[in-house]
Amino acid sequence: MELTLAKALNSGLRKALESDRKVVLLGEDVGRLGGVFRITDGLHKDFGGDRVIDTPLAESGIVGTAIGLAFRGYRPVCEIQFDGFVYPAYDQIVAQLAKIRARTAGRVAMPVVVRIPFGGGIGAVEHHSESPEAYFAHTAGLRVVCCARPSDAYWMIQQAVACDDPVIFFEPKRRYWDKGEVDPGAGAPLPLHAAEVVRPGTDLTLVGYGPTVRVCLDAADAAAEEGRRLEVIDLRSLSPLDTATVRDSVARTGRLITVHEAPGYLGMAAEIGSRITEECFYSLQAPALRVTGYDTPYPPSRLEDVYLPDLERVMDCVEQSLSY
Amino acid sequence: MLTTHFPTRDPDPVQLLDPSGHRVTHPDYALDLSPEEYRALYRDLVRIRRVDAEATTLQRQGELGLWASLLGQEAAQIGAGRALRPQDFVFSSYREHGIAWCRGVPPIDLLGFWRGTAHGSWDPYRAGMANYQVVVGGHALHGVGYGMGLRLDGADGAVLVCFGDGATSQGDVHEAFTYAAVFDAPVVFYCQNNHWAISEPLTRQTRVPLYRRAFGYGFPGIRVDGNDVLATLAVTDAALEHARSGSGPVLIEAVTYRMAPHTTSDDATRYRSPDEVAEWAARDPIARLRACLEREALADDAFFADVAAEAERLAVQLRTECRSLPDPRPTALFDHVYAGPHPLIDTERAQLTAFLDQFTDRSTDRFTDRFTDRFTDRPEGPGSWS
Numbered sequence A: 001m002e003l004t005l006a007k008a009l010n011s012g013l014r015k016a017l018e019s020d021r022k023v024v025l026l027g028e029d030v031g032r033l034g035g036v037f038r039i040t041d042g043l044h045k046d047f048g049g050d051r052v053i054d055t056p057l058a059e060s061g062i063v064g065t066a067i068g069l070a071f072r073g074y075r076p077v078c079e080i081q082f083d084g085f086v087y088p089a090y091d092q093i094v095a096q097l098a099k100i101r102a103r104t105a106g107r108v109a110m111p112v113v114v115r116i117p118f119g120g121g122i123g124a125v126e127h128h129s130e131s132p133e134a135y136f137a138h139t140a141g142l143r144v145v146c147c148a149r150p151s152d153a154y155w156m157i158q159q160a161v162a163c164d165d166p167v168i169f170f171e172p173k174r175r176y177w178d179k180g181e182v183d184p185g186a187g188a189p190l191p192l193h194a195a196e197v198v199r200p201g202t203d204l205t206l207v208g209y210g211p212t213v214r215v216c217l218d219a220a221d222a223a224a225e226e227g228r229r230l231e232v233i234d235l236r237s238l239s240p241l242d243t244a245t246v247r248d249s250v251a252r253t254g255r256l257i258t259v260h261e262a263p264g265y266l267g268m269a270a271e272i273g274s275r276i277t278e279e280c281f282y283s284l285q286a287p288a289l290r291v292t293g294y295d296t297p298y299p300p301s302r303l304e305d306v307y308l309p310d311l312e313r314v315m316d317c318v319e320q321s322l323s324y
Numbered sequence B: 001m002l003t004t005h006f007p008t009r010d011p012d013p014v015q016l017l018d019p020s021g022h023r024v025t026h027p028d029y030a031l032d033l034s035p036e037e038y039r040a041l042y043r044d045l046v047r048i049r050r051v052d053a054e055a056t057t058l059q060r061q062g063e064l065g066l067w068a069s070l071l072g073q074e075a076a077q078i079g080a081g082r083a084l085r086p087q088d089f090v091f092s093s094y095r096e097h098g099i100a101w102c103r104g105v106p107p108i109d110l111l112g113f114w115r116g117t118a119h120g121s122w123d124p125y126r127a128g129m130a131n132y133q134v135v136v137g138g139h140a141l142h143g144v145g146y147g148m149g150l151r152l153d154g155a156d157g158a159v160l161v162c163f164g165d166g167a168t169s170q171g172d173v174h175e176a177f178t179y180a181a182v183f184d185a186p187v188v189f190y191c192q193n194n195h196w197a198i199s200e201p202l203t204r205q206t207r208v209p210l211y212r213r214a215f216g217y218g219f220p221g222i223r224v225d226g227n228d229v230l231a232t233l234a235v236t237d238a239a240l241e242h243a244r245s246g247s248g249p250v251l252i253e254a255v256t257y258r259m260a261p262h263t264t265s266d267d268a269t270r271y272r273s274p275d276e277v278a279e280w281a282a283r284d285p286i287a288r289l290r291a292c293l294e295r296e297a298l299a300d301d302a303f304f305a306d307v308a309a310e311a312e313r314l315a316v317q318l319r320t321e322c323r324s325l326p327d328p329r330p331t332a333l334f335d336h337v338y339a340g341p342h343p344l345i346d347t348e349r350a351q352l353t354a355f356l357d358q359f360t361d362r363s364t365d366r367f368t369d370r371f372t373d374r375f376t377d378r379p380e381g382p383g384s385w386s
Ligand SMILES: Cc1ncc(C[n+]2csc(CCOP(=O)(O)OP(=O)(O)O)c2C)c(N)n1
Pocket: A028, A057, A059, A081, A085, A088, B095, B134, B135, B136, B137, B163, B164, B165, B166, B167, B168, B194, B196, B197, B198, B258, B262, B386
């Protein structure tokens, strides 16, 4: 069936709540309102206020109590309302959630999911458009994933809930209303941490995740008109990284560009570029390049089109890569 | 009175004007205003409501990305705002248009933030007020630190820290209470309890009236009728004076109501009843003061007509100014990230400039259609995001 990404997440969460009574949702406005993006729409009504919990307005509290619930055998799914509001919970995530398995020598599992709508492009005010994924991917003990399309949203959220480690789950908020085919009968097509080649090509590998997968696909279309065949990989998992899929692709194409909205400095593209350079140096015909947000605070919305990697900037970079 | 003793029962919120507009007395808060001062308060209330309504309209027409309305909270804000002195300083959240108005911030400077031309349009030092804070509770400690600075300087002045009922749940706000208390910081915490934090009712944030929080930290807490501009003025005035005189912080809970949805993208019908809204509409802060002015013959019809006309002119001017607010130039991205040159920023600025040169029509020196359709290509979807 055809679903929006938002509805696919909603259906995935419903499935998770149905299949395990230890699954609880926590967050601000996730109850009667159904979340500001309606990702939890209808769940409070159907599962009740003990399982779909409107929390007091405190993110540290959301994640901190989720940790306690996990200690007690629950599988909490936290909603952080917007990317820029995860920081009050940052301490609980990086100093506690990430470390409890190691601290307890494996005796205590932390099957906690922290959902974060992220990225820009919606014309919002400050703190509503950020891409903080690198902070989390840099932290051992956390798994970090990012869905880009409805089918992945539906399956990945269920896989994240089923995972016995903490999962930071990034949702591309400007793609919430994109539609795509979801087949709930089929079973998850891929493991949670696999990357996927979403468009095969021969001349260059474009790697994106979340909101930039669409940008990469558009670039591949545009390049096709000029006779260039670009391969597009949807990374899906930021930690761990499916380097094998990227390496196999770059071994064939010889060129790599990673595209993300987060600032470039120490971002995901830096990690991918470095690993690919280590692992398939002799296949590379150009340096690993990147198109990213600038290393500035996310700007006021009237400037976000300048800030965000878009078709033109990706094409510019494609040209640069091909010129080697 | 401002006391640190825990109340044995909750006193009624301080009121100087009852809902039907009768002047009432309060043993601790006298307020002696001249007829001009009464009228000035009324004029403030009407004008800020008109500014707010115009901003809502501008958002509907696509001129603003978002707007958080202060409808219903005018008296809470104008009363507190008019109690401030030039030497005071304000840290506020995103809904405090009335406070900003009292600090002399031109209404157009409120709009840049919501239109997306700037994160903050006014000079905090000129206004005596920091730019709006979006991270709920994030500014409470800033206010305390500023107050600690005032104390260290031996300066005469106090800080007003404005936040909502929801914000009282944030750890930062509790830390602010602790810091302010142990350092005797000259801070007035001004909590507008408008009963809602987006879709969550007050009962999701607290089991007790919010003003009571103060006593646990060791400073006075007081509850005031937030729809009574005379009471908010008198109580804030006393609290600021208490802080300025070195007696430490005060928490004021102004009991009011958010008449509009949380923001222009919220749908409040999903979580609250029209009956509740109607109940509060009957306690409208402007109607209350107007009834008082009429009853006590402090203003005549000509005055009311004049205020209405003046508010209308203000709205027209705001609309014109909003439409002509210039977009920042693209390389403004790199302005003010650091105090001076920075190699990464300088490199990226040069890269962007070179990149944009490809799109610039040299004959007009304007960008081609690349950056013209900002509000037309936004994704469409339901939502009530802040
Ligand atoms: C740290 C943080 N978490 C979440 C949000 C999203 N958000 C914006 S306003 C708001 C509710 C605030 O309620 P309250 O403090 O009562 O202020 P009001 O909006 O009623 O004036 C929320 C949850 C935010 N801005 N900052």
